[in-house]
Amino acid sequence: MKKKLVMIGNGMAGVRTIEELFKFQPDGYEITIFGNEPHPNYNRIMLSTVLQGDKSIEDIIMNDWEWYKNHGIQLYSGEAVTEIDKEKRQVTSDQGRKVDYDELIIATGSSSFILPVPGSDKKGVVGFRDIHDCEMMIKDSKQYKKAAVIGGGLLGLEAARGLLNLGMEVDVVHLMSHLMERQLDETASEMLKKELENQGMNFLLEKQTAEILGDERVTGLRFSDGSEIQADLVVMAVGIRPNVQLAKDSGIFVNRGIVVNDYMETDVQNIYAVGECAEHREIVYGLVAPLYEQGKVLAANLAGIPANPYEGTICGTQLKVSGCDLFSAGEIGDDEGTKSIKVHNEFDGIYKKIVIRDNRIAGIVLYGDTKDSNRLFRMLTKREDISGMTSVSILEANGCCGGGEAGDVAAMADDELVCGCNGVTKGTIVEAIRTNELTTVDEVGGCTNAGRSCGRCKSLISDILSYTLGDQYDTSAKKAGICGCTTLNKEEIVAEIRAKGMTNVREVMNVLGWSQDEGCSKCRPAINYYLGMVNYGGYKDERDSRLVNEKMHANIQKDGTYSVVPRMYGGVTTAADLKKIAEVAEKYDVPLVKLTGGQRIGLFGVNKEDLPAMWEDLGMPSGYAYGKTLRTVKTCVGEKFCRFGTQDSMGLGIELEKKFERLDTPHKVKMGVSACPRNCAESGIKDIGFVGVDGGWEIYIGGNGGTDLRAADLLDTVKTKEEAMEITGAYLQYYRETAAYLERTAPWLERMGLEHVKEVLADENKRKQLNERLDKTLERYNEPWQEAIQDNGIKEKYYQVRSVTVE
Ligand SMILES: Cc1cc2nc3c(=O)[nH]c(=O)nc-3n(C[C@H](O)[C@H](O)[C@H](O)COP(=O)(O)OP(=O)(O)OC[C@H]3O[C@@H](n4cnc5c(N)ncnc54)[C@H](O)[C@@H]3O)c2cc1C
Numbered sequence: 001m002k003k004k005l006v007m008i009g010n011g012m013a014g015v016r017t018i019e020e021l022f023k024f025q026p027d028g029y030e031i032t033i034f035g036n037e038p039h040p041n042y043n044r045i046m047l048s049t050v051l052q053g054d055k056s057i058e059d060i061i062m063n064d065w066e067w068y069k070n071h072g073i074q075l076y077s078g079e080a081v082t083e084i085d086k087e088k089r090q091v092t093s094d095q096g097r098k099v100d101y102d103e104l105i106i107a108t109g110s111s112s113f114i115l116p117v118p119g120s121d122k123k124g125v126v127g128f129r130d131i132h133d134c135e136m137m138i139k140d141s142k143q144y145k146k147a148a149v150i151g152g153g154l155l156g157l158e159a160a161r162g163l164l165n166l167g168m169e170v171d172v173v174h175l176m177s178h179l180m181e182r183q184l185d186e187t188a189s190e191m192l193k194k195e196l197e198n199q200g201m202n203f204l205l206e207k208q209t210a211e212i213l214g215d216e217r218v219t220g221l222r223f224s225d226g227s228e229i230q231a232d233l234v235v236m237a238v239g240i241r242p243n244v245q246l247a248k249d250s251g252i253f254v255n256r257g258i259v260v261n262d263y264m265e266t267d268v269q270n271i272y273a274v275g276e277c278a279e280h281r282e283i284v285y286g287l288v289a290p291l292y293e294q295g296k297v298l299a300a301n302l303a304g305i306p307a308n309p310y311e312g313t314i315c316g317t318q319l320k321v322s323g324c325d326l327f328s329a330g331e332i333g334d335d336e337g338t339k340s341i342k343v344h345n346e347f348d349g350i351y352k353k354i355v356i357r358d359n360r361i362a363g364i365v366l367y368g369d370t371k372d373s374n375r376l377f378r379m380l381t382k383r384e385d386i387s388g389m390t391s392v393s394i395l396e397a398n399g400c401c402g403g404g405e406a407g408d409v410a411a412m413a414d415d416e417l418v419c420g421c422n423g424v425t426k427g428t429i430v431e432a433i434r435t436n437e438l439t440t441v442d443e444v445g446g447c448t449n450a451g452r453s454c455g456r457c458k459s460l461i462s463d464i465l466s467y468t469l470g471d472q473y474d475t476s477a478k479k480a481g482i483c484g485c486t487t488l489n490k491e492e493i494v495a496e497i498r499a500k501g502m503t504n505v506r507e508v509m510n511v512l513g514w515s516q517d518e519g520c521s522k523c524r525p526a527i528n529y530y531l532g533m534v535n536y537g538g539y540k541d542e543r544d545s546r547l548v549n550e551k552m553h554a555n556i557q558k559d560g561t562y563s564v565v566p567r568m569y570g571g572v573t574t575a576a577d578l579k580k581i582a583e584v585a586e587k588y589d590v591p592l593v594k595l596t597g598g599q600r601i602g603l604f605g606v607n608k609e610d611l612p613a614m615w616e617d618l619g620m621p622s623g624y625a626y627g628k629t630l631r632t633v634k635t636c637v638g639e640k641f642c643r644f645g646t647q648d649s650m651g652l653g654i655e656l657e658k659k660f661e662r663l664d665t666p667h668k669v670k671m672g673v674s675a676c677p678r679n680c681a682e683s684g685i686k687d688i689g690f691v692g693v694d695g696g697w698e699i700y701i702g703g704n705g706g707t708d709l710r711a712a713d714l715l716d717t718v719k720t721k722e723e724a725m726e727i728t729g730a731y732l733q734y735y736r737e738t739a740a741y742l743e744r745t746a747p748w749l750e751r752m753g754l755e756h757v758k759e760v761l762a763d764e765n766k767r768k769q770l771n772e773r774l775d776k777t778l779e780r781y782n783e784p785w786q787e788a789i790q791d792n793g794i795k796e797k798y799y800q801v802r803s804v805t806v807e
Pocket residue numbers: 008009010011012013014034035036037044045046047048079080081082107108109110128129130155243246274275276277285286287288289291320421454
């Protein structure tokens with residue numbers, strides 16, 4: 001029976017944790033989620049954009065109702081958990097519902113802090129936290145004219161911009177002498193204030209609200225200095241408070257937030273906290289980047305997968321108000337231990353300040369030009385020693401005050417962060433574009449998550465696409481779908497399978513809105529393949545989604561009969577096997593017995609009903625002459641018998657075939673092993689070929705001897721059989737992960753570029769990881785002929801063989 005996982009809170013951090021869990025373990029838990037809000041998970045960050053009129057509520061839904069249904073998640077929306085009984089391991093909701101758990105995640109987020117001043121409960125006083133608040137403000141803006149926003153931080157200024165867009169007059173009331181005092185120094189803050197005043201905001205600084213005026217509804221504010229302003233809508237944006245009461249009442253250790261260790265575990269066994277409600281190493285975060293990192297660690301923990309501990313995050317912030325280009329991270333003030341570099345170009349409205357402590361960047365404030373933010377932020381987070389650099393080289397990678405754009409992407413290091421929200425680097429994006437043939441910003445998002453939160457990084461992603469694809473990049477590019485049932489291409493489908501943790505063909509078609517419920521013969525096998533590739537650990541193959549020959553485990557011939565081709569590893573056989581083949585051929589009156597091009601013997605013209613019995617009589621494994629998998633490994637006799645042979649070609653060939661037989665690949669794969677450059681096994685026209693040389697093996701890839709003849713390219717030269725096996729594993733897995741279904745290695749290699757594939761396979765770490773995923777995949781295969789022999793259901797369903805039960 002599956003373990004029960006209950007999550008309290010249906011917000012950004014919690015649901016991302018579940019998405020990450022599905023990636024590790026698609027089917028490990030029976031999941032129940034309680035969400036106080038009556039909505040599926042939505043992008044809270046984008047509420048600012050909704051208020052500003054650039055998006056609708058529908059646009060910001062991240063996981064729709066279908067998503068929960070398709071993942072078997074029981075969602076109780078509009079229902080709050082009111083009690084956790086840690087002894088009974090049970091939660092109770094405000095509707096009296098009781099649900100047991102084995103593991104419990106608390107992801108209750110935060111609430112707006114409402115100033116405890118007289119009148120704060122009047123009509124027209126709102127926080128800015130959820131869809132309900134947003135809808136209230138939009139509604140009120142149609143009826144009322146004057147708004148006051150209390151709080152000149154990120155949230156207050158974004159709210160104020162939204163209210164201006166809605167046609168209201170806006171006063172921003174701020175406690176301190178300058179705006180966004182946690183993120184900006186005085187100079188930058190003053191520049192921001194000027195810009196926002198130009199946009200129409202009015203600021204009241206150093207004002208402490210003492211009372212909210214009005215009878216039932218707000219009419220104005222009174223400040224501690226006795227002055228007053230009019231307002232018929234008041235938005236409180238003075239910070240947030242983690243929702244911890246429930247945890248506290250249940251006896252879980254709470255400080256400012258729910259205290260967790262580096263694995264997001266609370267002090268109570270089996271109870272975890274993630275997101276804004278959690279306090280890690282005395283920090284409670286209020287931005288998504290750290291919360292998503294926490295989610296990943298917690299997901300691995302729940303899946304029982306060893307993961308690095310969560311060690312905290314340095315955050316960078318930006319403001320989502322057009323016309324205000326700013327970036328801030330780390331320390332912004334100066335003290336005795338710091339020195340700073342400041343550049344203020346008043347003419348162009350650009351300001352840059354870099355705070356340096358112990359020869360390392362400790363803080364960044366940029367206003368008016370934030371192009372260098374990624375590079376500087378990387379230097380800050382990596383704690384790079386900058387003692388060898390000049391102030392000019394620190395600040396002026398792109399010209400200190402508004403550099404050119406063309407060189408920007410080229411100058412970025414691979415490990416430079418592009419999407420702060422989702423922690424995605426330039427290197428990851430470039431790799432995704434190359435390997436998955438991505439051409440649009442949305443495809444990059446689908447594949448890597450970059451751009452899926454606040455969306456600020458989208459223009460940089462577009463620059464990276466342009467830099468990587470050159471002339472091929474067309475911002476309006478749209479690829480055709482994999483078949484007529486969908487407009488989605490392979491990359492998008494794979495990205496969705498990964499992101500949404502999908503595990504079966506029907507689910508993919510449902511969730512991704514296939515135009516035909518049943519799909520077609522083109523998309524069903526492709527989806528089945530992609531699912532098996534992504535869920536390498538425990539995918540349950542869908543036989544009925546396969547192409548007919550694979551479904552039957554025999555090649556259908558033009559007269560409706562079938563062929564039977566048993567395995568003959570490395571083209572090597574024995575007298576006993578030959579005898580068996582001859583006997584079977586006679587017994588079943590096989591019309592044609594023929595040597596195939598792949599060094600084995602085929603029996604042609606076999607009736608469907610005879611297949612299982614013939615397989616049983618043969619007692620040999622299937623040669624998969626019909627499959628999108630490893631077909632044959634052709635070998636020469638090599639050093640054992642040939643006087644030119646320098647290597648054991650048969651030995652390597654047999655080992656290759658035994659290891660990789662049955663592996664699902666995008667298309668068929670053929671191999672050749674020759675023991676010297678005379679190349680009798682035609683290794684130069686195989687998907688992967690080996691040629692024995694003095695002291696080792698040359699490895700060739702991407703060859704094809706069929707309609708589109710292509711000579712293989714030299715990939716590498718290795719010394720030992722073990723190295724050859726390891727490179728073959730990594731190569732096959734890389735091909736499996738990056739090729740489209742039915743794409744042979746030859747066109748795949750042309751598309752990917754030999755140098756790129758070489759680069760990937762030269763990386764020891766990548767090779768290791770590819771082999772790990774491959775080995776896990778190989779564990780799931782059974783011998784299909786044996787399965788059919790033993791399973792009467794299969795015999796009846798596919799071969800119309802009636803099973804007789806003896807009483
Ligand atoms: C307008 C706005 C703009 C923002 N912009 C940015 C930005 O640009 N960049 C950025 O990084 N971050 C931004 N943030 C912050 C970001 O949205 C949050 O950090 C993030 O949503 C927190 O995720 P969470 O899952 O911890 O909490 P939430 O997303 O708040 O989810 C918690 C959920 O739990 C529910 N809940 C609480 N108690 C219970 C209970 N007892 N039972 C059931 N359900 C319960 C709540 O109703 C809520 O739906 C912004 C926030 C707002 C409001």
